[in-house]
Amino acid sequence: MSNRQAEFPPDDYQSTQQPEWEPPPIGDRPSPAQAVRDVVAAQQQPTSVISQAEVDMQVRTAKAYPRQLARVLDNARSMATIDEEMAEQCIYTYSRGGKDISGPSVRLAEIIATCWGNLRCETTTGEAQARHIDATATVWDMEANVLFRTTTRRSIVSSSGGRYTDDMIAVTSNAAASIALRNAIFRVVPQVYVKAVYRDARALVVGDMQSLAERRQRALETFARMGIAEDRVLHRLKIDDALSITLDHLETLTGLKTSLKDGADKETVFPPVPVASDGGE
Numbered sequence: 001m002s003n004r005q006a007e008f009p010p011d012d013y014q015s016t017q018q019p020e021w022e023p024p025p026i027g028d029r030p031s032p033a034q035a036v037r038d039v040v041a042a043q044q045q046p047t048s049v050i051s052q053a054e055v056d057m058q059v060r061t062a063k064a065y066p067r068q069l070a071r072v073l074d075n076a077r078s079m080a081t082i083d084e085e086m087a088e089q090c091i092y093t094y095s096r097g098g099k100d101i102s103g104p105s106v107r108l109a110e111i112i113a114t115c116w117g118n119l120r121c122e123t124t125t126g127e128a129q130a131r132h133i134d135a136t137a138t139v140w141d142m143e144a145n146v147l148f149r150t151t152t153r154r155s156i157v158s159s160s161g162g163r164y165t166d167d168m169i170a171v172t173s174n175a176a177a178s179i180a181l182r183n184a185i186f187r188v189v190p191q192v193y194v195k196a197v198y199r200d201a202r203a204l205v206v207g208d209m210q211s212l213a214e215r216r217q218r219a220l221e222t223f224a225r226m227g228i229a230e231d232r233v234l235h236r237l238k239i240d241d242a243l244s245i246t247l248d249h250l251e252t253l254t255g256l257k258t259s260l261k262d263g264a265d266k267e268t269v270f271p272p273v274p275v276a277s278d279g280g281e
Contacts, residue, residue: 062118062142073193076115080108080201090201093255100236102255104198106262109182112197116189118143123177128169131157135176139184148187152180159268171263178262206250216245219253223270226260232270 080090092105113119119141126134132153140147154176156164164172186194207215220242223233230242236256237249245253256269 058120058142059145065118066143067117069193072115072117073196076111076193076197077200079111079115080197081204084204087201087204088254089258089261090198091205091251091255092258093252094259100252100256102251104182104186104194105255105258106178106182107258108194108198108201109185112189112194113139113185116141116193119185119188121181121185123181125173125177128156128173130163131155133169133173133176135173135180137177137180137184139181139188141188144188146188148184150180150183150187152176152183154179158265175263202251205254206247209247212245212247212250215250216242219245219250222257223253226257226266228266228270231273235273236270 079086081087086107090105090108090111091102093100093102095101113121119139121137121139123135123137126136132155134151134153136149136151138147138149154172156169156172158164220230220233224230233253234240234242234244237245237252239245239249260266260269
């Protein structure tokens with residue numbers, strides 16, 4: 001994954017509103033629009049089509065109406081916890097090195113971006129290759145003059161080695177774009193705000209020790225309706241019985257459910273339980 005950050009001159013510099021841009025004299029500072037144009041053109045990214053006048057207008061608007069951080073946090077918390085279903089969608093789980101890791105999801109990134117304000121977000125996807133597809137997201141904080149670009153690569157080959165169908169490639173392409181956007185947003189917005197909202201969403205979904213038994217049963221029933229038996233859930237969590245499901249396990253299961261709703265393969269997320277050998281001849 002590659003990231004790119006650009007810093008731009010202060011907003012009090014007046015840009016030259018000319019029909020066509022010409023190189024300024026040596027020592028002159030470029031307008032914010034031209035700074036963006038130079039950075040993006042070098043990367044051949046879609047942001048290069050932004051006009052100078054449009055960028056100047058967006059920067060001036062962002063400076064005229066700066067974000068209020070207390071309001072940002074309050075609004076994001078309210079949106080993420082408006083109900084339990086939305087809170088669940090704020091949690092995502094993925095595996096790395098054989099270990100499940102839970103954290104903020106694409107839905108939470110969208111909430112944060114909406115409440116943070118003064119952001120310009122774009123995503124693009126490349127052509128599908130033999131075994132993978134790439135997606136790139138660009139997020140520019142118009143108020144802070146900070147730009148991040150991230151690229152995500154997703155496999156388009158199944159666990160059996162076969163290439164995905166065109167429909168599955170399209171789904172994977174959209175997922176890659178969403179993940180790239182999430183990563184870019186979370187690079188621009190300070191993590192202290194992201195973590196605060198995530199903690200509230202997690203608390204609503206997972207609950208506490210008093211509600212653990214009820215939520216544990218509810219989680220198993222939800223996966224059963226999705227065609228995932230209890231033994232497969234326990235196998236994924238690497239535990240022997242349902243009573244061993246903890247609050248952390250509930251967080252993991254919530255994130256796995258989100259990944260399934262986002263199009264992840266059920267057989268990959270919850271693989272079948274291996275059949276034990278009876279030791280007979």
